[in-house]
Amino acid sequence: MRHRQGSIEALAARARNRNFAASGGLLLLIAAIVGTLFQLSRQSQRLADLQMNFVAGVSHELRTPLTVIRTAAYNLRGKLARQPEQVEKYGRLIQEESEKLGALVEQVLQFASDQAGHVIREREPAEVATLIEESLQSNLESFEMRGIELEKRIDYGLPPVLADRLAIKRALQNLIENAMKYGTEGSQWIGVYASRVTSSKGPAVEIRIADRGPGIPAEEQDRVFDPFFRGRRAISNQVHGTGLGLSLVRRIVEAHGGTIEVRSGQDAATEFIVRLPAAPKELLHEFAHSLG
Numbered sequence: 311m312r313h314r315q316g317s318i319e320a321l322a323a324r325a326r327n328r329n330f331a332a333s334g335g336l337l338l339l340i341a342a343i344v345g346t347l348f349q350l351s352r353q354s355q356r357l358a359d360l361q362m363n364f365v366a367g368v369s370h371e372l373r374t375p376l377t378v379i380r381t382a383a384y385n386l387r388g389k390l391a392r393q394p395e396q397v398e399k400y401g402r403l404i405q406e407e408s409e410k411l412g413a414l415v416e417q418v419l420q421f422a423s424d425q426a427g428h429v430i431r432e433r434e435p436a437e438v439a440t441l442i443e444e445s446l447q448s449n450l451e452s453f454e455m456r457g458i459e460l461e462k463r464i465d466y467g468l469p470p471v472l473a474d475r476l477a478i479k480r481a482l483q484n485l486i487e488n489a490m491k492y493g494t495e496g497s498q499w500i501g502v503y504a505s506r507v508t509s510s511k512g513p514a515v516e517i518r519i520a521d522r523g524p525g526i527p528a529e530e531q532d533r534v535f536d537p538f539f540r541g542r543r544a545i546s547n548q549v550h551g552t553g554l555g556l557s558l559v560r561r562i563v564e565a566h567g568g569t570i571e572v573r574s575g576q577d578a579a580t581e582f583i584v585r586l587p588a589a590p591k592e593l594l595h596e597f598a599h600s601l602g
Contacts, residue, residue: 372414375407382407418554430474430565435589438471438504438515439464445482446502449490458494461501468506468515469588473566478586481562484555485519485582493521493580511567513588520581526574534572535560 382400442464453460471478489500501520508514526534537557563570567587574580 372411375410378407379404430477430562433472433474433566435470436473436475436478438468438517438586441473441475441478442482442502442504442517445479445486448483449486452490453500456490456494456498458490458498458500461499462503463501464504465506468504469513471515471566471586472589473586474562477562478566481559481584482517482519484559485584488555488582489519489521489523489580493523495523497522507585509569509585509587511587514568514585515588517584517586518581519584520579522579525580526572528575531572531574535570 382403386397386400442462446460446462452458486500486502493500499522501518503516503518503520505516506513507516535556537554560570563584563586569585571583572580573583
């Protein structure tokens with residue numbers, strides 16, 4: 311007797327091969343699942359570590375100005391209150407530390423709003439030169455006090471961009487303050503440039519914030535825009551910060567359809583490059599009053 315599909319040995323061999331193939335596929339699937347779970351576990355652990363560092367950093371950022379304010383207030387309650395020059399000194403100190411606290415709270419609130427999907431508000435055409443000037447205005451006193459040389463070069467006739475003015479100014483201020491905080495070690499110089507470029511999406515405006523500081527290590531450059539991330543040098547030098555600033559900048563720029571990148575090297579200058587698409591010409595007539 312003979313089976314229509316062949317010998318019993320052939321049928322058994324085919325069945326065995328099918329079982330081997332199914333088992334192999336199942337093992338590969340299990341291995342892929344285990345690998346994915348391992349990767350997710352590592353990412354979750356890294357995120358947890360970053361969040362713990364963030365909490366520790368914010369706690370430190372809050373504790374320092376609060377201690378200074380408490381000490382200044384205590385001194386003002388004593389005999390120093392009768393000395394006008396001391397009152398002015400401690401009053402200025404309380405004001406400066408209060409501004410630091412306000413900036414910290416504002417940054418955390420911005421991050422919470424960003425996570426809720428409220429990155430930017432309504433946009434309208436805006437002149438890039440005006441946005442840069444207004445962003446620099448809040449730091450001019452710090453430039454003067456610290457003796458920082460500001461090199462500014464803004465090309466004439468830049469096209470307007472479609473922007474949430476407040477959000478873009480906040481992003482530019484963050485980049486400028488970042489350069490002041492990390493990029494003036496050994497060189498009290500900051501450069502701000504704006505020029506017309508052509509991107510893959512059409513006409514755009516390129517804004518560059520440069521410094522001549524120690525630079526960013528190559529292994530950290532891909533992570534500088536991650537939430538909660540702080541570089542090794544910032545931690546070792548105990549530079550105050552929350553690790554949220556550059557993350558917020560990237561979210562704001564990308565919400566405007568733009569891009570941001572960093573160019574740096576070990577012991578070299580650092581440059582952050584923002585590219586924002588020019589406002590479509592058909593919208594400029596509609597919003598002509600905004601540019602007037």
